Amino acid sequence: MILGALGPKEIILILAVVLLLFGGKKIPELMKGLGRGVREFKDASKGEETTTAETTENKQA
Numbered sequence: 001m002i003l004g005a006l007g008p009k010e011i012i013l014i015l016a017v018v019l020l021l022f023g024g025k026k027i028p029e030l031m032k033g034l035g036r037g038v039r040e041f042k043d044a045s046k047g048e049e050t051t052t053a054e055t056t057e058n059k060q061a
Contacts, residue, residue, distance in 0.1 A: 006014075022030060 019027065
């Protein structure tokens with residue numbers, strides 16, 4: 001796993017580089033967008049599961 005190879009020093013270095021690149025004001029916006037994207041992905045995957053279950057039930061009937 002790639003995260004197993006990263007120690008605390010490497011993670012701090014990555015966070016510092018991100019802070020320098022984007023600045024303190026942009027990071028909350030980026031995290032908000034990331035959270036929204038994850039939420040939409042979860043909703044879409046739940047919708048597909050429901051659609052798949054309904055299709056399976058219709059085929060059995």
